[in-house]
Amino acid sequence: GTADGVSAEPARGGTLNLSMSLDPLCLDPHAISSDVEQIFGHILTDNLVYLDDKGDPSPWLATSWEISPDAKTYTFHLREGVTFSDGAVFDAQAVVTNFEHMLDPATRSPLAGPYIAPYEDSKIIDDYTLEVHLSRPYVPFLTVLAQGWLGMESPKAIKESTPAQLCEHPVGSGPFVLTGYTKNQSVTFARRADYNWPPDLYKRGGPAYLDGIKVDWVGQDAVRFNSLVSGQYQATGYLPAQNAQAVKSNPALEYHNNNRIGWPFTLDFNVSRAPFDDIDVRRAFAASVNVPAIIQTIGFGQRQPATGFLDRVTQYYDPNVKFPGYDPAKANQLLDQAGWTGRDADGYRTKDGKVLEAQSPVTQTATVSPVYNLIQAQAKAVGFKVNVNLLPLTQVTTLRYAGDYDLLSGVWHTNTPDVLYIKYATESIPNDKRLGQNLSHLSDQQIDTWLEQARQTTDAAKLRDLYGKVQQRLVDLVPGVPIYDNSVLWATSRKLQGVITDTSHATPVFTYAWLTK
Amino acid sequence: MSALTATDAALPRAGRVRLRPGLILAGLFVAAVVVAALVPQLLAPHDPLEIGADGAFLAPGGTHPLGTDESGRDVLSRMVYGARPSLVMGLGATAIAVTGGTLLGLIAGLGSRLTESVVMRLIDVVLSIPELLLALVVITLAGAGSTNAMFAVAFASIPSYARIVRAQTHIVRRSIFVEAATGLGMKRFTVIWRHVLPNAIRPVLVLSTIGIGTAISAGAALSFLGLGAEPPAAEWGDMLSNGLQYISNDWFLVAVPSVAITLTVLAITVLGREVRRRSEGRTT
């Protein structure tokens, strides 16, 4: 914002009207997995650490820390003078209460708890020094603490409220305080006058400039875009890609397309069963997908094609690893080679009377992304039948954990390359004892070893090497087809200045944003 | 003897038809929709699923008379191919609903008092849930998809048909001509089969012609909410909700299916009303 020099001098006051697409239905960051929380996280709560521009943790509410050589004990030195908006004091006990709240099953934490799953216990050294013990080496622990879902909440509120109440009214130490929440409609925040503990990287201090923020949920893409254009809102999240061009050419608006850290939008193959248990079939399918065409159609040129299984802004992303591209001739050749040489009446390949087909359960929504149509059409061109089954969310979820599918699509946004552990470690395969995100059911010993080693070191060179090898190995094993890098599209009014882009989530931070008159 | 007939007034014979222009237009439109449903390849210039090489959001003209959609598919062809699911929805749902409704209505209307009250209370219960909610629940049970949507729409309209049949059965059962037939010494079953059934079903059949339009509209609404047809099948409601996303890019994507649905429902309604009018003995 400031670069345009419209108004370099911050002005105080005004309420920011922000439109978002979907209410998480719970505002307690520990209890939800919604993307929206990354914005709220930094409105309501502060984190122990903040990532620097290299992706390494830097101080925020924790001023410094030490890691034991076995990577299992972390000693945090905490910032003094921080208070929660209900008056509770931020100290070592508060941090412990937060960790325990994240892990308490009653919280039903879908993300925060699992991110610190190795947490065992803590020892309070003094009011502002805390020693945390993990059950196993887990260096990414520090990094994930920078995520919005792991923001610090008031221990008083945690103790005095039921989890459901906390959903309605979480209390943090952030620059704004929750003042009103109507489910599915709007949530309002007011500035906290005594806020003075932003991360140094914000390069500003003191309370926020805005008097308040009002967030409305506007589900329809077309309506959200048009209400932005009409001036009803000064900022809009999840800008529909099809409207990007219009925003760019609108002099009153500013366009933001920020790449995010994590796992790109990928089609996972279920490698545990036919037909994708055959690596040739996987390779063939991958070669049949025309990624640039898909991106052009669904991304309106706003997305970058993925090059491998990590988004390119992720730490230790290896630009030399290249996922092979669209090559229908090769796809046909591989399928012939795999024995799928017959053809049925519709032109689909068969082997021993069986049609080459894949089941792809997709959550039904009013508008299903055209990506499935495109993939279906492209696969058909090489004789591969993709059945897109639109199902209610519940049934898709049930199928997902039961492993009953051939193709599943998704993204995984986080702030650490350890996402590869979440997605591809054998330990992450769902089974009846554990839920997990390794939906391709890939189980590779080498990958497991490298990912485990990466969890034990802070040595950048070693990490680069380990993650590089994993990325290459994944390209070789083809557990899926990476399609495009995950990015977040935003539009803001030119009247809104001083928006900071968050280093973990690439979302806007409004702490020191202001509205010009 | 024939002199007695002198008092016979000249009476209008039924079947004299006066066609109004609206009726003709409606008839032609429905005919076109039927042709599109039966042999879409006759009217459609392209394969509705084919993702064209010439790109998305093409303006109308050239090889794409109505342009292309977000995936580069030909809009005209999709519109033409969309006729079939709509008609199948309209006819299928109505047929199921009328059959179910007639059965229930007859059971209630001819059965014992106990049977009647059980059936009617059941119908009351179903009727107490708004149609769309009922359809949504049915789809939650069965999953989305055009067949399930058809059953959902049908299921939701069974009660109203059943009520009509039951009420009609009651009227017919007590009507003098049924008594007259009984008075001729005919068997109960014969009387029911020959007189009660056909007369009880009649109004429902007439109403169902209008019901077809309503069912098409309801089916499109489900697709619009994302609970109907499965992509990439061309279906009007689905085209519409997709097009709505791109309304700022190309309003044609919304206009085409809107007009198609509206005109089809309108034309069927116009014809249905004419059928009803005729059945009530009005000729103008």
Added chain:
Amino acid sequence: MTALGTTGTRLAVRPTAVAIAKRIGVRLIAGVGVLWGAATLSFIALHVTAGDAALSTVAGQGANPTKEVLDQVRRDLGLDQPLYHQYLDYLGRLLHGDLGRSYQQRISVSQAIGEQLGQTVQLAVAAAVVAVLLAIAAAVLTARRRPWRSIASGVELTLSATPTFVIGIVLLIVFSFTLKVLPVSGNDGPRALILPTLTLALPIGAVLAQVLRSELEEVLEQPFILTARTRGMRDTVVRVRHALRHALVQIVTMSGFVVGGLLGGAVITETLFVRQGVGQLMLSAVTTKDIPMVLGLVVFAAFVYVLVNLLVDIAYTLIDPRLVTR
């Protein structure tokens, strides 16, 4: 004289009150039956379906919960109990007016419905009023008046055949996207209510107008209308004072249709205009299999149905004295 007049009125009224009370009593009992039936049917229906509600509660896309969390949720929701147990439990709570807690929102269903109800009621009432007024105006002004009658009935036919969402989209495009005179979305302010209200009201109003007009025309054929004319009454007064009341009976009869249409239309209108309300709640509850919420909404809808029927019954007896004593 006046005293005697009152006696006469009382004579006519006394059996009325008793008769109405009796009718209401019978209706209430039937209504409870309907509520129970609706609750039971949907309970069975929802529990028979595929899909694990606990999973969808905490394990949607992007979530990575632990097994303990999932088990905890199952316990919290009572999903680990046998089905008959869950049913009896549910009925028991229902008897106390407790609809249970929403899986997704983690608040009580009555609270969730209560929070959204205001918006929907606002929309529905506005739409109902607009629909009825438009219908009455159209019918009274155009019944048996030649060129206007055809024009109005053509417009009505088109509107009643146009799906709600198409009407909404057209209004949005014209007034919000193109003319930019009305807000695109939102729940606040009367201006944001205009387009959704019209969207909901137009098709319903069109159907009502058609029914009303044909009813009016039928009434206008009646001898008592001619009688009123032979007394020297002017046409418009005859329409309003004599004919309209009869036609209103028809509107009362159709109130079931109107309420159903409003509730169903609300789902679509709220989706389209991104308004909050019971319709939205319904849609999201159904798609996420939020069982208590869906059940609550079904029971709520059934309750509205029972209530409306009751009111209709009372309205009938108020409008048409024949129904009481006949």
Added chain:
Amino acid sequence: MTSLLEVAGLKVAFNGTTVVDGVSFTLERGECLALVGESGSGKSVTTRTLVGLPGYGARVHTDRLRFDGTDVTGFTDRTWRRVRGARIGFVLQDAMASLDPLRPVGREIAEPLALHTTLNRAARAARVHELLESVGVPEPEVRAAQYPHQLSGGLRQRALIASAIACEPELLLADEPTTALDATVALQVLDLLGSLKGNRSGLLIVSHDLAVVARLADRVAVMKAGRIVELGATDAVLRDPQHPYTKALLAAVPSAHAKGTWLSTVERPAAAAPVSPPAAAQPGRPVLAAVGLRKSFPGPDGVARVAVEDVSLTLRAGETLGIVGESGSGKSTTARLLLGLETPDAGEVHVDGTPWPALTPEQRRAHRRRLQIVYQDPLGSFDPRFTVERVIGEALGAAGHPRGARRERTVELLEMVALDAGHLRRRPLELSGGQRQRVAVARALAAEPEVIVCDEPVSALDVSVQAQILDLLADLQARLGVAYLFISHDLGVVYHASDRVLVMRDGRVLESGDVRTVFTDPQHDYTRELLAAIPRLTPQVAPPATPLGVG
């Protein structure tokens, strides 16, 4: 002095069809003119045109139309409104439907007062009570607060008249004021109307029945097909009709002729002559007999209402037994009990000596066929989808006729009821009232019955059509020897058609016996009252009825 009303060359057409074709007459003050003629002859249209309300889509042309000397042809709607209700009162044809069912009758009666006078609400209420009293409504305060459906037909008709005379109009038009009423009530209404004329106001009364107006009118105008075919003093017209149509109308009044007389003007079918002498002379075996029948129905409030109480009767082969009684007296219920369509609460019905309950279903069906019924409403008794051929064919089938021979027999039957084969393909809706009634008779005959129950077979018909049906029935009895149970509330018709008669009231038989005996020497007060109300052609002195007068 100018005439009250002058009409010359009045023509009214609907959609190009002329329905009133050059009507001319005058009406003086203090005079009563009757307009008579069969249904559809244009009587109502003529009267409506007199107040400027000919109907939707009417085209009116008139050479002269003056009211009290003023030419009203150029009246605007506004001017008309000042005349209507104030100077011309109108009692519409359909009394049952001429009062707004949703408003108390008092409000309806007060309406002309509100429109044309400056009376306030209380004064209007007082005037309404006064008016009701003057038309002979007891307890006017109570009645004024009641709704039309709470009033009997007679009271409703009176209320309507009260509303028409509320502003003391100079001209009162009464269209069929007695059609819907029971004979006794009709008489009272006629007397009421008679008492209204006399001073300075004129009365125009419309009816399809010459006899009805005979006792009231000073002059009679006979209408046919939109024209006045005869106009003259009542006495003269009745005694010496000039136009053949008037003659036919007069001849068709059944009460004037005993059984066996041919009523209609059309020639008697050759095959039928001569009509056999009254069957009562040769009593046959009893085919239907009832002993102590009783039947009650649950009313809307759940309380049982007795419809038939202790009815016993015997119907012999070849005779006609008439049942008379006012509406609701249990006539139809008795018939249905006899036919076994309804089970009695007490008593027994014997068919050929066997009681219904003793019969097997098989035997019952056989018996049913032998007992046929012709309904008051023939249209409702046909399956609307069936053609005449199927209607009769079905009855033939029931009587065991083989399929192949049915067509021929159907044509025969149609000829018997004077319809030709051209009617075979028609559906009930495509037939006129008289034709439907004849098809109903043909169907009854098709089953080859011994008994035909005729439940009000002619009450919905015009006199001329009524005459044809009555003739037909008589002719068939003579030829086929069927027995009739003849139900009617019209004593004239029963007198004409029956050998023996049963008078019913409130479900009980008051009196029974040979029709001549009962009619000439009634034993019961009620029977006498009924008989007094029979319209007669010769104008008589009205029996001493309740004294009525306008206040």
